[in-house]
Amino acid sequence: MSDTKNPGDKTLQVSSPKTLTLKRRGEQGTVRQSFSHGRTKQVVVEKVKRRSVGPGETAKDGGRDAGKDAPKEAARTAAPGPSATKPVSSRESAPPRQPARPGRGGGVVLRTLSESEIDARAAALADAKRREEEDRQRRADEERARIEAEARARAEAEAARKAEEEARQRQEAEAAESAQSAATPKADPSQAAPVAEKAAPAAPEAAEPAQASARPMRDMRKPPSLDDLAKPEPAPEKPAEKPTEAKAAESGKAATKDTARPAAKPSPARARATEEDDAPRGGRKGAAKVPAAPKTPKGADDRRKGRLTVTKALSGDDERTRSVASFRRRMQRLTGKGSSEPKEKIAREVIVPETITIQELANRMAERGVDVIRLLMKQGAMHKITDVIDADTAQLVAEEMGHTVKRVAESDVEEGLFDDADAPEVLRTRPPVVTIMGHVDHGKTSLLDAIRKTNVVSGEAGGITQHIGAYQVTSPSGGKVAFVDTPGHAAFTAMRARGAQVTDIVVLVVAADDGVMPQTIEAISHAKAAGVPLVVAINKIDKPEADPQRVRTELLQHDIQVESMGGDTLEFEVSAKTRDGLGELLEGLQLQAEILDLKANPDRPAEGTVIEAKLDRGRGPVATVLVQRGTLKTGDIVVAGAEWGRVRALISDTGDKIDEAGPSMPAEILGFNGTPEAGDRVAVVENEARAREVTEYRSRRKRDLMAARTGGTSRSLADMMRDLKEGAERKEFPLVIKGDVQGSVEAIAGALEKAGNDEVSARLVHAGVGGITESDVTLAEASDAIVIGFNVRAFKEARELAARNGTEIRYYNIIYDLVDDVKAAMSGMLAPTLRETRLGEAEILEVFNVSKVGKVAGCRVLDGNVQRGAHVRLIRDNVVIHEGKLSQLKRFKDDAREVVAGQECGMAFENYQDMRKGDVIECYTVEEVKRTL
Incomplete structure (x- = not known):
């Protein structure tokens, strides 16, 4: 029967927690491992000290005081004796195993060792220590022999390298001589002897630096410690005059011959890197560089494979390689990043x-x-x-x-486009530009038709001019005059202002039978703002009710004093119907132009102003331009506002195609990439790049202005909440407007903006030039807007889409009809005005509580009358308590429709029961009145 749980286990087990152990103490050291590409790693190794157990020392004491008694035991066991000289085998040193005796705790008790067994064990330990010392001394001898062999190999390699170098130089010299001579002599075999003689004495000289750089001899009586072996060995010094590449090559050859191991051929870049890193720091570039040690052969990398052990760490047969810190320092020196010198600040x-x-x-x-x-x-x-x-x-x-x-500034791209002065010697006389202005239906266009002998009025809808036009006329004296015709309707204020800005002389047309009107006063203001002279033409003098003197008198109220009344303003009485006075008017304009001395330079790039712009389906964007300076030619690259293009064709006011347009000449330009805005200035640029640069800047500025006008992204949350609150109370009438020309669209938009008030306003979702397209209908559908076409029509696709979506399209050709209809539609969105009418007053005499009905007030009508269903107010102590409607009105037991003053009646209110005796009931009616803009 066995004491253990496993019958087959012969292991000695005890139940005591304190087992019989020998504590081993050791020393720690560090060893640096070397890898490829200059990488190293430092590891920690431990060297265990061995101890000897004395004869009188027990296992328990030995585990605690082994380190203290080790020197004494070593001295005692070193004495000669039979147990010290005789080798102890494992069987003799191990005592015979005796059966274990059971203890109190159920475990086993070990017997103590005898003195002879302790002596035998001490002798065995001493013998092992001696053998270990012999092994250490043998390894030191082998290491010393290896170092000497390597030194001899390096010396032989250096000698062989020198011999090969001398032979190579001699061959190069012979090759150069043979190339110069006509016949190439054969190589003399006797030259090999001097080479061998020169190479022989080189071996002892090369061996001296190798012997000097060898590792110092260690004391054989004291074995090298772990710290000594872990210290890196200094690199052997070599002659500075030999290149590193050659040394590495020769070292590899020698290693191949002597040690029979393959040598790694170092690359030139690696050799140069080692040479630069080993150079003294802070030295000059031209200083001598110390060559690096030969590279480690490839076979040496096999030693680093596997797990690091104490034997591998203490072998000491590896060579030093480049460290990571050394490589980093070299890179810093090359790039200059590691230098602490402050760089000079460069001011730009x-x-x-x-x-x-x-x-x-x-x-x-x-x-x-x-x-x-x-x-x-x-x-x-x-x-x-x-x-x-x-x-x-x-x-x-x-x-x-x-x-x-x-x-x-970004606006610098526009420098040089306009307003550069011309030399006085290049200026030539140019025709005057005359703008005809006045009130609507005073005969402006008819007068111009009589001068031009045309019939423009017949083509205008409603008999009024709604477009601005430019024409050139030849006067009876032979000179040319450019006329600009402006509309007289109140909505075309921008057109009149634009015409006044480009003109030299303003002709104010006033009807003799109508006198000075609001648009006449506006035209006077535009002329004064532009600073141009004014000429008065009193039209319609052929009518019986004409009174020219009345016109002269009314003009005095606006600081216009004509020549007939002692002033300096020219006046002419004309009739467009009978053509009376037209010649005198043209002569007067020529006289005024001579006084102004109008001149321009025709030999320069053209500049002008867009009078009108439209989108023609067959010709594309068309702009009517009045040239002010220079000459506009076909093929020029022009810029107008945010649009640019190349002039494809020039059309005169008579519809003829021309090649060029000089100063004060109106012409239509074809070739813009988009429809410019009326009033934009036109300039000719040198190339397309400049045109794109200018138009991109203007487009960006236009977007910024639009974003600023609509709020943009700089608005705060409080601003948006306030706008939402105000928008909930304000109604908008969305519109999509398409017109025939830019000026008409501008006039319509301005008229509609003035038509609204604080409660309702027109919102222009989109306004453009040209026919109504599918995109316009889609935009109107998305915003619940109405599409309005002024002198344009919708395309077939747009009409079909509008019919499917139910979008309304309205067409107009007279601007005041359009404005009136929009005002009427906006008026329908206004909340009606409530008008209150007082009917009468009654006093509550008593309050009765009627079942299934509630409280009923017995009243007497004081004045007026009381009607069933009318609005009532309940007044108590001159304070209005309730406002509502009268639900029931009875006279005795019958329902009454009306009760007059002095009679009594019963009243009941809708949803109200708090009535008291003495309250006053006021009866009234409310009437809704529609509002208009």
């Missing part, structure tokens, strides 16, 4: 536009973006690198960083 001239991003500003200053952001944070502004800052902030940042700033 930074061009700063009106707005610039932080990233772009940093790039122009050649600074880091984080430095710019840090500087802005110091000033209390938090920004990202993609944020846009203004020119003032960018200037402060650039000057703070030591740079100079040159401010530029």
Whole structure:
């Protein structure tokens, strides 16, 4: 029967927690491992000290005081004796195993060792220590022999390299001589002897530095410790005049011959890197470089494979290679990043536009973006690198960083387009530009038709001019005059102002039978604002009720004094119907033009103003331009507002195609990429790139202005909430307007903006030139708008789409009909006005509580009458308590429709029962009155 749980187990087990152990103490050290590409790793190894157990020492004491008694035991066991000299076998040293005796705790009790067994064990330990010392000494001898062999190999390699170098130089010299001579002599075999003689004495000389760089001999009486073996050995010194590549090559050859191991051929880049790294720091570039040691053969890498052990760490046969820190220092020296010398600050001239991003500003200053952001944070502004800052902030940042700033504006792209002065010697006399202005239906267009001998009035809808036109007429004296015809309706204020800006002389047409009217006064204001002379033409003098003197008198109220009344303003009595006075009018215009001395330079790029613009389906965008300076030719690249194009054709006012248009000549231009706005200035540029640059700037500015007008992204949440609150109370009438010309659309939009009030207004979803398209109908459907066409029609596809979607399209050709209809529609959106009419008053005499009915007030009508269903107010102590309707009105037991003053009746209110004796009931009616704009 066994004491253990496993019958087959012969292991000695005890139940005591304190087992019989020998504590081993050791020393720790570090060993640096070397890998390829200059990588190293430092590991920790432990060297265990061995101990000897004395004869009188027990297992329990030995585990605690082994380190203290080790020297004493070693001295005692070193004495000669039979147990010290005789080898102890494993069987003799191990005592015979005896059966274990059971203890109290159910375990086993070990017997103690005898003195002879202790002596035998101490002798065995001493013998093992001696053998270990012999092994250590043998390894030291082998290491010393290896170092000497390597030194001899390096010396032989150096000698062989020198011999090969001398032979190579001699062969190169012979080859050069043979190339110069006509006949190539054969090589002399006797030259090999001097080479061998020169190579022989080189071996001892090369061996001297190798012997000097050998590892120092260790004391054989004291074995090398772990710390000594872990210390890196100094690299052997070599002659400075030999290149590193050659040494590495020769070392590899020698290693191949002597050690029979394959050598790794070092690359030139690796050799140069080692040579530069080993160079003394802080030295000059031209200083001598110390060559590096030969590279480790490939076979040496096999030793690093597998797990690091103490034997591998203490072998000491590896060579030092480049460390990571050394490689980093070399790269820092090459790139200059590691130098602590402060770089010189370079001050630059930074061009700063009106707005610039932080990233772009940093790039122009050649600074880091984080430095710019840090500087802005110091000033209390938090920004990202993609944020846009203004020119003032960018200037402060650039000057703070030591740079100079040159401010530029985006509008600089327009410099040189307009208003550059011409030399007086190149100026030529040009025809005058005359604008005809006045009130509607005073005969402006009829007068111009009589001068031009045309019939423009017959083509105008409603008998009024709704477009601005430009014409050129030849006067009886032979000179030419450019006329600009403006509408007289109140909605065309912008057209009249535009005509006054481009004119030289304003002709104010006043009907003799009508006198001065509102648009006449407006025309006078436009002429004064433009600073141009005024000529008065009193029209319709052929009518019986004509009174020219009345016109002269009324003009005095507006500071216009004609010549017949002692003033300086020219006046002419004309009749467009009988053509009376037209010749005198033209002569007077020529006289006024001679006084003004109008001149322009025709030999320069053209400049002008867009009088009118429209979109023709067959010809595309068409702009009527009045040339003011220079000569406009076919093929010129022109810019007008945010649009540009190449002039494809020039059409005169008579419809003829012309090749060029000089100063004061109106012409239609075909070739724009879009419809320009009326009033835009036109200029000829040198190339398309300049045209795109100018138009892109103008388009961007136009978008910014539109965003600013509509609120843009700078509006706060409070602003949007306020607008929503106001919008809930304000109604809008959405419209999509398409017109034939830009001026008409502009006039319609201006008239509709003035038609609204605080409660309702017209909102222009879209306004453009040209026919009504499918996109216009789709936009109107999305915004619940009405499409209005002025002198245009919808395309077939747009009409079909509008019919399917139920979108309303209205057509107009007279502007005041359009404005009146829109006003009427907007008036229907206005809330009606409530008008209150008082009927009478009654006093409550008693209040009765009737079942299934509620409270009923017995009243007497004081004045007026009381009607059933009328509005009532319950007044108590002169305070209105309730407002509602009268639900029941009875006279005795019968329902009454009306009760007059002095009679008594019963009243009941809708949803109200709190009535008291003495309250007064006021009866009235409410009437709704429709409002109009």
